[in-house]
Every structure is written in C-alpha cells, then in structure tokens.
Amino acid sequence: MTSDPWGRVDDEGTVYVRTAEGERVVGSWQAGSPDEALAYFTRKYEGMSVEIGLLERRVRSTDLAAKDAMTAIDHLRAQVAEGHAVGDLAALAARLEALVGEVDSRREERKAARAKAQDEAKAAKEVLVAEAEQLAESNQWREAGDRLRALVDTWKGLPRLDRKSDDELWHRFSHARSTFSKHRKAHFATLDLQRDEARQVKERLAKEAESLSNSTDWGATAARYRELMADWKAAGRAQREAEDELWARFRGAQDVFFQARSAVFDERDAEERENQKLKEALLVEAEALLPISDLKAVKASYRGVSERWEEIGHVPRDARPKLEARLHTVDRAIREAEEAEWQRSNPEARARAQGMTGLLQAAVDKLEQQIEAARAKNDSGRVAKLEKELEGRRELLDQALKGLQEFGG
Structure with missing residues (x-):
C-alpha cells in the first residue's frame, strides 16, 4: 500500500483521500x-486549485457579475465536494467560501454604487429639467434652442432611473421643450407676418421713389x-431676398434723381461763381464812389451799379x-449823405439845434458857478460831483455845436 499526507492507494488499486470526516474513495x-x-x-x-485561483482573480480584478461569479463558485464547489482528487480539499472549499464572502461584499458595494449613481443621475436630471423649464420662457431663440439640444444630449448620456421617476422627469423636460418650440414658432409666424407687411410697404415706397426719379422739382422732391x-x-425688414431687391430699386431711383440734381446744381454753381466775380467787380466800382463829394x-452812378447788380x-x-x-x-453812406443834406436845408431842425445848444450852454455856465461856490466853501465832495456832471454837459454841448455847424451856423 502506498500513501502520502492527503491520500493512499490500497493493494487492490483503490485510491482514497483523507478529509476531516475520514477517508473517502476518489477512484481506482x-x-x-x-x-x-x-x-x-x-x-x-x-x-x-488553478481553476479556483483563476476565478479569484476574475472576481477581484474584473467587473464579473455576482450572479456569474456564484455560478462558477457553485460549479467548483461541486467538483471539490465530489472530491475526485487527492489534496487538501478542505482548503479549496475554504477558499471558495472566502470567495463567496468577497462576491457578497462586491455585490453590496455595487448595489450601493448603483444607488449612489441613481441618486446622482436623478439630481443631474432634475437640474436639466429646471434649466429646460427656465429656457422654455426665453426669447433668445438661437441660444436657447442650441442649449436645449445640448441638454438632450446630456440627458441621453445619463443612466436611466426607476421607471416612475424617469418618466416623470422626462415628461417635465419634454413639456419644457415643447413650450419653447411653440413660443418660437408663434414668434417666427408673427415675424413672417410683419416681414410680409414690411415688404408691401416697401414695394409702395420703391414704386413712389421710381416715379419721382425724373422730377426736376429739386427741393420738394428731395x-x-x-x-x-x-x-x-x-417699416422694418422684409424677407432677405425681397429686402435686397426692393432696396436696390429704392436706392437706384434716388441715385437717378440726386445725380441729375447734382449735375444741374454743378452747372448752376459754376454760373453763380461767375456772377460772384461780376458783382465783386461792381463792388469795386461802387466803393470807389466814397467818400461822397458830389451827392x-x-x-446817378450808384443807380447804374444797382441796375447792373440786379441783372x-x-x-x-x-x-x-x-x-x-x-x-x-x-x-x-449815400442815404446818410442825403439825410445830412436834408437836415442842412431844414429850418425847423436848425432852430431846434440852436435851442438845444443854448440850453446846454446855460447849464454849463450854471454848473461852473456852482463849482466856484462849492470851492469857496471848501466842499470837495460837492466839487467832485459837480465837475463830473459838468464834464457830461460839456460833451453834450460839443455834440450840439457840431450838429449846429452842419446847418452852416
């Protein structure tokens, strides 16, 4: 009979394995x-043992599902239990039981991770829904539309929740998108209507502009x-194609009119510049009449200048x-000379000038007497006041005398 620590072979060739419960036949x-x-x-x-080792590595280093891991463990358990091998079968069974514990632990960890991921996904989707509901009331059509499409892509990348929660959040999210879409369609429908109205107005304006393009009533037409x-x-903007076409018509009609007006004005300006030269020459002739010696x-000369000036x-x-x-x-200057000539030949004006001169002379004489009296009394304040008044009266007297001289007296 041959044996080792874990088994033996008897004389008939029967092979036994030693276990804690005693020997057991494993084969012949x-x-x-x-x-x-x-x-x-x-x-x-x-x-x-090698198969168990491979399973241990898969459980510890891969994402092997707990169900698949337990199926493999049960298969190996059956092999170990049947025991058609010689060795420490209890150690193999212990390794499998330890691996069951690891699988259970991994299952709980994954369950917790899934629960956490679900909570995070739910929170993320609630944030997306809140933003979508806010964007639903926006009138920034391009920016909000682009952002809503980006939110959809983000939503698709998030894990699904339990059916009830996922359906409720998706319903809110979808409703927000639909609300925004309805508002945008209504806005652009209104905009299309406004643009069509603008087109009609601008067609009328372009037609009137074209009808005025050949007008020569420069001021009123401009x-x-x-x-x-x-x-x-x-009027606002029409559709782009119509806007460009109508603007070309409208602007083209204006250009025709203003170019024609500019040509006429250029010709008129040249004529007026020539007229300016002629009038400047007349001014030299008119200014040569001054000072007046023979009114x-x-x-007579000035009348000739005036007539040519008007022509x-x-x-x-x-x-x-x-x-x-x-x-x-x-x-x-001519009118003033005429006035002066008339004044010189006006006896009433001469009499008035003489009377005024007499009155002013009497006032000057009286003030001079008053000044002498004040000086005699050493009243310097009154002297100063009277001298100032005397100075003004003398200036008036000088002017009156000059006026009187114009009358020849």
Whole structure:
C-alpha cells in the first residue's frame, strides 16, 4: 500500500483521500504503480486549485457579475465536494467560501454604487429639467434652442432611473421643450407676418421713389425722398431676398434723381461763381464812389451799379452775405449823405439845434458857478460831483455845436 499526507492507494488499486470526516474513495488505479495513481489524482487537485485561483482573480480584478461569479463558485464547489482528487480539499472549499464572502461584499458595494449613481443621475436630471423649464420662457431663440439640444444630449448620456421617476422627469423636460418650440414658432409666424407687411410697404415706397426719379422739382422732391427714407426705416425688414431687391430699386431711383440734381446744381454753381466775380467787380466800382463829394453825381452812378447788380443774378449762398454787406455800406453812406443834406436845408431842425445848444450852454455856465461856490466853501465832495456832471454837459454841448455847424451856423 502506498500513501502520502492527503491520500493512499490500497493493494487492490483503490485510491482514497483523507478529509476531516475520514477517508473517502476518489477512484481506482489499475494502469500503473500506486505512486503514479497518487500523482494523477494530485494533478487533478492542482487543476481544481488553478481553476479556483483563476476565478479569484476574475472576481477581484474584473467587473464579473455576482450572479456569474456564484455560478462558477457553485460549479467548483461541486467538483471539490465530489472530491475526485487527492489534496487538501478542505482548503479549496475554504477558499471558495472566502470567495463567496468577497462576491457578497462586491455585490453590496455595487448595489450601493448603483444607488449612489441613481441618486446622482436623478439630481443631474432634475437640474436639466429646471434649466429646460427656465429656457422654455426665453426669447433668445438661437441660444436657447442650441442649449436645449445640448441638454438632450446630456440627458441621453445619463443612466436611466426607476421607471416612475424617469418618466416623470422626462415628461417635465419634454413639456419644457415643447413650450419653447411653440413660443418660437408663434414668434417666427408673427415675424413672417410683419416681414410680409414690411415688404408691401416697401414695394409702395420703391414704386413712389421710381416715379419721382425724373422730377426736376429739386427741393420738394428731395424733401419727399427724405420722408420716404424715414418711412423705409420705420417699416422694418422684409424677407432677405425681397429686402435686397426692393432696396436696390429704392436706392437706384434716388441715385437717378440726386445725380441729375447734382449735375444741374454743378452747372448752376459754376454760373453763380461767375456772377460772384461780376458783382465783386461792381463792388469795386461802387466803393470807389466814397467818400461822397458830389451827392447828385454819386447817386446817378450808384443807380447804374444797382441796375447792373440786379441783372447779374444769383451768387453762391455762402458768398452772398459778404457781397451784400459791402454794397449796403455804400448804400447807407449815400442815404446818410442825403439825410445830412436834408437836415442842412431844414429850418425847423436848425432852430431846434440852436435851442438845444443854448440850453446846454446855460447849464454849463450854471454848473461852473456852482463849482466856484462849492470851492469857496471848501466842499470837495460837492466839487467832485459837480465837475463830473459838468464834464457830461460839456460833451453834450460839443455834440450840439457840431450838429449846429452842419446847418452852416
């Protein structure tokens, strides 16, 4: 009989394994020596040990499902229990029981992880729903629409919840998207209507602009074009294609009118610049009449200048004030000379001038007497006051005397 610590072979070739409960037959061996029989059944033991080791590594290092792990463990348990091998079968059974504990622990860990993932997914979806409901009231159509599409992609990447919770949140999320879509469609429907109304208005404006393009009523037509432009801006935008076409018509009609007006104005400006030169020459002739020595001759010459001035016509607007001011200076000098001549021949005015001169002279004489009296009393304050008054009266007297001299007296 041949034996080792874990088994033996009896004389008839029966192979036994030793366990805590006693010996148990695992097989028979007739093909060779007892040592070969023990070696064979020991290798079967080692094979089971290797299989258990592989299962241990899968459980500890992969995401092997608990159900699949327990199926493999039960299979190996059956092999160990049947015991067709020689070795420490109790140790193999103990390893399998320890592995069951690890699988149970992993199952609980995964269950907790799944619960945590579900809670996180639910919280994430609630955040998505809240944002979607806020975006549902937005009128930032492009930005909000892009963001809602991004939220859908994010939703798809999140784990599913329990059916009830997932359906409730999805219903809110979908309703928010539908609300936004309805608002956007209504907005663009209104916008289309407004754009169609703008198109109709601008068609009318373009037609009127075209009807005015050949007008030669420069001022009134230019003013009407400004009004049409204000109406164009107030009408809003039409559809892009219609907007571009109508604007080309509207702008083209204006260009025709303003180019024609510009050509006429350029011709008129050239004529007015030539008129300016002619009037400047007349001004030199008119200004040469001053100072006036022979009023009658000057008036005759000035009439000729005035008649030619009127015949010449318009000058550039910016030059007109300066030219007219120079002519007015000559005209005013002639009128003043006429007034002075009339005053000299007016006996009533001469009498009034003489009377005024007499009154002023009497006032001056009286003030001089009052000053002498105040000086005699050493009243310096009154002297100063009277001298100041005397100075004013003397100035008036000088002016009156000059006026009297103009009358020749």
